[in-house]
Amino acid sequence: MPEGDTVYAAASRLRAVLEGRRLVSSQFRIPSLATADLSGRDVVAVRSRGKHLLIDVDESTPGAGDAVSVHSHLKMEGVWHVHPIGRRWRRPAYRARVVLRTETHEAVGFDLGILELLADPDAALAYLGPDLLADDFDRDEAIRRLAADPDQPVGAALLDQRLMAGVGNVFRSEICYLRKVLPTRPVGEVDLGPMVDLSRRLLWANRLRSARTTTGNTSPNGRMWVYGRQGQLCRRCATLIKRGELVSTGGERSIYWCPRCQT
Template sequence: MPEGDTVWRTAQRLHAALAGAPVVTADLRWPGLSTADLRGRVTLEVVSRGKHLLHRMQGGLTLHSHLRMEGAWRIEATATLKPGWLRSPELRALVATADWTALGLRLGELDLVSTARESELIGHLGPDLLGPDWDAAAAARCVANLQTSRVPVAAALLDQRNLAGLGTIWTAETLFAERMSPWADASGIEQDVLACVVLRAHDLLDRSRRHVVPSSTGSQRRGESMRVYGRSGRACRRCGTTVRVAPLGVGRLDRLICYCPGCQGGLGPTDDGRRQGPLGSHGS
């Protein structure tokens, strides 16, 4: 699933293409939205909030979308838009100005609401790691709140009610950088230590949003971009121990997480210890 840095870049591209111009064509291929008429409305701004996209239009309307696992927004020149795009079964939304057309493909969510009601869709989110109102201290308190009692810190970071924008890539990279086990009890971690974790997550996302290829190492070259994510079965870049992947084992937040037993406190409690071969994704 695209994470906060990718969604932020998507919002920037959509804003650059659509803002300030009236919509000349709109086609929302979503239950309950197919008859919506957006023609003539001027795009005021397109912004991200965590993993959500908010396309705000003149007249107090917001087109909200979430990419989920496979979604994407593509920008094409309106004058040369190929007819095949209109026939694509993957097309969920089309918003066009005279110059540019935004194509929403394989979107996971699509809503059209009054801008005043945006909170009904995103009000549950915690502090946005890339938001203009970012507050590291408030974010650390959210991660340590009662909702995370007896929950692994990785699950607490992945819970969008605590922090908005983190997924498994940047959760894994953050905890590796801080030498913290993904399974450490979030409620038992000192506040100043959690503050360092949250600051690290913000720093990683903030630097990554400037580049098309997500990177924690500073390199965008294939096979060199990540320190632990996608590198299970390979040697840790820091200590040489074999990087592993294991489930967090926590209900709806149960995800596979990459980590280094040598740098992060030993074998995880949900890791069976069996030999793992290289996965070959996001770095080698």
Template sequence: MPEGDTIFRAARTLHTALAGQVVTRFETQYAQIARVHHDAPITGRTVERVTARGKHLLMAFSGVGGRQSAADDQSRRLRVDGPMVLRTHMLMSGSWHIYRTGEPWQRSPVSARIVVGTAGFVAVAFAVPVAEFVEAAAMEDAPALARLGPDVLAADFDVDRAVARLAVSTRPTVAEALLDQTAVAGIGNVYKSELLFLATLWPFTPPADVPVASWLRLLRNARTLLQANVVDPRETGVVTYRGMRRTTGRSNPAERLYVYGRQGEPCRTCGTPIQFRHHGEHNRSTYWCPTCQPAPSAAP
């Protein structure tokens, strides 16, 4: 599943290509989205911005304005005629691509779920499983967004509020609590294992047993690492990570992560073989060093 840094970079790329441009082409395989397009076409609107919220990608369109509607359908049409936001979530398989108009696509059109075209670019949502239109004025009340915890990459990230939510998590383990987007948004499976290693925490510790200082360390490291992986090369003049997520800061691609995906390999700190376990509601994978992240003596 794409993590917060991946969605942030995707949103930034789409915003750079599409913001301020008039939509000349809009296609979708989703009936609910097609219905909005039929009632108040997306073509002719302007893409105002593309942003990320946790693992959600939000594409905002202007209203169409001045549209006349049949009296018996007017109230519904007036709502969809206003500014709209297309919310998508990638889950495990989805991705957004951006192409110059006329450029061949890298994936089959069969898997294209949404196509947004302008004079110069075409944005394609391939295999995106979750998509809906939300009225811009009501976006903050949309259930999928309203229940999100503080976004690690948000400019106004509230670390204390995130700690408060995590500290009372009902998830069985700290590893599962970090993946709960209602507690804190943007952390995914890779960062979860990496952050727990850096905090020297056993991944299966109950959230109630995690000291506040450890929660703070986890979240401050999360913000630092995610921000490092979304640095805009136009701002720095240097492409640091070249699209490959890194947590170690090392230039060698083979040494870019501490524990994730390294089952049986030596810990970069102490040499102990890295361990691996599937667990939790969604059977997610967790990697850890049993020496650097020791279990309590009574733990299994």
């Protein structure tokens, strides 16, 4: 499931082949951008903001138009693939939403949940809370935002990207477990500093991994403490892991917890 670490890794792959290079062609395969053309323009930066990915394109050719950013959000199924030109795509062509080509490589965005061109991406994403994977992550601001609604369940607060950007459904279950906190516990009863610190450590540790893990074990059945393990034994106390639904931004989302380890 794409979360802040997944988007950070995608930005790193894209940066390696796009940043500082000129686009020889672009194809936007959605109706709203069908006539957009970024060919002949330079990619000046590739960056992630929480779960959002931005490819900043300059006005490198006179008359080509103002600088813009290709903004994408992976949602549940999206992915960016990068490879040398001529290599066979790993997903069917009909699922491609955008193709950006340089002289040597192409970046293909498949099944993107959001794809748009933004003239001022920083303003458009100003609502986001501090980015957990940013070099200048503002810990105090993240704590302040999380603490603003002390009655909100902490499991819901962790998913609210307006408070702190990057945590998704997988990490919020794991963070609550590792802090021994029930996801339904009100924010006002939680020690937020260590929870924010743990969130940053987990995302940072996984930002470039091919297999996400919160246990330190990268084997397929050993990567998670509780997420996706409903009915299996807790790795600490052997109690059966439970699964439920918790209302968060965007609706009800699955949550996993150990009824003995978490209080």
